[in-house]
Amino acid sequence: MxxxxxxxxxxxxxxxxxxxxxxxxxxxxxxxxxxxxxxWLALTKSPNDIVSKQGYRKIDLAxxxxxxxxxxxxxxxxxxxxSKSSAELSEAINSMFRWYKGAEVCYAYLSDVPFSxxxxxxxxxxxxxxxxxxxxxxxxxxxxxxxxxxxxxxxLLGTKSGLCDLLCSVTRIxxxxxxxxVPLESAGIAKRMSWAANxxxxxxxxxxxxxxxxFDINMPLLYGEGKKxxxxxxxxxxxxxxxxxxxxxxxxxxxxxxxxxxxDGEKIExxxxxxxxxxxxxxxxxxxxxxxxxxxxxxxxxxxxxGHRHFNSQNSKNVTPSVTAAGGVSLELSxxxxxxxxxxxxxxxxxxxxxxxxxxxAMLICEYKDSRGPAVAIPLIQWSNKCYGRTHEIxxxxxxxxxxxxxxxxxxxNVEPEISPKIDCGDIVVRLWPQARKLFYAPHAGLNVLVSxxxxxxxxxxxxxxxxxxGMMFSYWFYSTNNPSLGFCLCLERGSVGLxxxxxxxxxxxxxxxxxxxxxxQSNAGTNPFILSEEVYGLRWHTWKERERQIxxxxxxxxxxxxxxxxxxxxxxxxxxxxxxxxxxVARRKIDESKTSLGFFDLIDISFRDRAEPPxxxxxxxxxxxxxxxxxxxxxxx
Numbered sequence: 001m002x003x004x005x006x007x008x009x010x011x012x013x014x015x016x017x018x019x020x021x022x023x024x025x026x027x028x029x030x031x032x033x034x035x036x037x038x039x040w041l042a043l044t045k046s047p048n049d050i051v052s053k054q055g056y057r058k059i060d061l062a063x064x065x066x067x068x069x070x071x072x073x074x075x076x077x078x079x080x081x082x083s084k085s086s087a088e089l090s091e092a093i094n095s096m097f098r099w100y101k102g103a104e105v106c107y108a109y110l111s112d113v114p115f116s117x118x119x120x121x122x123x124x125x126x127x128x129x130x131x132x133x134x135x136x137x138x139x140x141x142x143x144x145x146x147x148x149x150x151x152x153x154x155x156l157l158g159t160k161s162g163l164c165d166l167l168c169s170v171t172r173i174x175x176x177x178x179x180x181x182v183p184l185e186s187a188g189i190a191k192r193m194s195w196a197a198n199x200x201x202x203x204x205x206x207x208x209x210x211x212x213x214x215f216d217i218n219m220p221l222l223y224g225e226g227k228k229x230x231x232x233x234x235x236x237x238x239x240x241x242x243x244x245x246x247x248x249x250x251x252x253x254x255x256x257x258x259x260x261x262x263x264d265g266e267k268i269e270x271x272x273x274x275x276x277x278x279x280x281x282x283x284x285x286x287x288x289x290x291x292x293x294x295x296x297x298x299x300x301x302x303x304x305x306x307g308h309r310h311f312n313s314q315n316s317k318n319v320t321p322s323v324t325a326a327g328g329v330s331l332e333l334s335x336x337x338x339x340x341x342x343x344x345x346x347x348x349x350x351x352x353x354x355x356x357x358x359x360x361x362a363m364l365i366c367e368y369k370d371s372r373g374p375a376v377a378i379p380l381i382q383w384s385n386k387c388y389g390r391t392h393e394i395x396x397x398x399x400x401x402x403x404x405x406x407x408x409x410x411x412x413x414n415v416e417p418e419i420s421p422k423i424d425c426g427d428i429v430v431r432l433w434p435q436a437r438k439l440f441y442a443p444h445a446g447l448n449v450l451v452s453x454x455x456x457x458x459x460x461x462x463x464x465x466x467x468x469x470x471g472m473m474f475s476y477w478f479y480s481t482n483n484p485s486l487g488f489c490l491c492l493e494r495g496s497v498g499l500x501x502x503x504x505x506x507x508x509x510x511x512x513x514x515x516x517x518x519x520x521x522q523s524n525a526g527t528n529p530f531i532l533s534e535e536v537y538g539l540r541w542h543t544w545k546e547r548e549r550q551i552x553x554x555x556x557x558x559x560x561x562x563x564x565x566x567x568x569x570x571x572x573x574x575x576x577x578x579x580x581x582x583x584x585x586v587a588r589r590k591i592d593e594s595k596t597s598l599g600f601f602d603l604i605d606i607s608f609r610d611r612a613e614p615p616x617x618x619x620x621x622x623x624x625x626x627x628x629x630x631x632x633x634x635x636x637x638x
Contacts, residue, residue, distance in 0.1 A: 003023055022073070024069065026076045027107065028058055033054040096139065101143040105144070107150060108148065126166060146159070174187075190249045191299070243365070245365045246299070250296045252298065260345070262356075284420060328415055332411070353603070360381075362380050423601050431604065492509065510564045510565070588601075589601055
């Protein structure tokens, strides 16, 4: 640590903490004409050039104040740090909180605050000072026990303890932390981050580096990394505070459900009634980490739940959180109630298409205000077959949950910022599909979409089809939530994709509805579609020929269970008891309506309606029984 002698103005470096003498420290905001370490070394050679700089005045005033208080040494960041030495700069930034905490007194110089004989007038000017908008001054306020504020002409404005009410109002920091009555570590990550909201730094990276001491974190400085510095800080916090989920509690606070949740059943069943929104289309899902401290502005009321670290969920995967190469986070989160919460509209650009996406609520083991239990969740939306993104909201519940209840359904997921893939010629967009929350039949999670090995399933609604590929494109599998032994699948096959079949009356898309039986049915298979998988429940699906032979007694498709669509748009209604009423619509669209290009993509809508009583005279498919299942097994073995 290098200190400035308050009388002879010489710099001296102290190598060990034990050798550091009592010192005063200066807190200020930087200007355009500061006195640097190099300038101070040249003070004896060209004193007039240095003294004439605007930054020299506050150094001189601080030294004079230290002399009056009989303090021999002063630390001032502008002239006591050799900023050209990356090693010294890194050491100083990582040690700065400790240096401010160890000072006898901190002089907070408010260069934009005039002095007045009226205390109310002084407080009015203090509250509007630029000093409260800078990132570095946050730790300079909190670390020292004794902070004294001075006006632009170095007149005493007050002390931290005397101005505590005003400081609490301006900074939103509780008085108990300002007065030092409780340690800063007792405040959760979200609360401490909220103190840094709406503060700024000259360099982008410093918005992260100025918070190192506040969280007792040390990490190397990489100037030039830009916004990645704040993401790196959060990754270090996740490692150092694994039980503090308030790290993820940022964004706009909403009650009970995300604002993007679609509530209108008519719109869900008919997406044409939802107007495409250019503003929503330009908004993408974010990762688990916030981009800046500003996103924690409303997070001061969140705190980690006491007892979380002492609870071991029997369902836990015991996965150590990690940061992915794409800047996302892979970790274990528990899904509220273990199922889909709802759906939201997703607006794609170029071409402009509105589809549906599933919303899950990932529980955070956080308290909200004085809830004394988990009452917080973040909305997760799956944007690819392996990745989830989060909206910029945080959901709080009126009902408080217990920690074991909140951790019932853990999954390991990658939460990453969304990357929207481009729709190319021949791709398939599944715009509408049955919702597991409200319908009798639910998609088999983990086998939601089975595609050819040549097709890339980007997410639940976009299938990237290689140019010229023909044959079976995909199959959607469904099982009954009331009878897990009973299910069916919908398969789509595409014939020629020559230019003559792109638009107009070409007929090259066929959809098959295939009833099926599930082996090894489990009574609880339908209770948790989010984590249902073959590995968990030991389910196996038969091939379509096996299914047809078992149920319909033939290996050939029956014409009543398949339909070849005419383009540009046609619908097919499937009515087979005891399955729900199914409607499949296939529409072929131009990729760019403004051009004469023949590039196309297919829109698929799949909707279910529960039937009431079976109509008279209709053959009802027998439900599986133990005797019939045994008979089918014997027939299959022969």
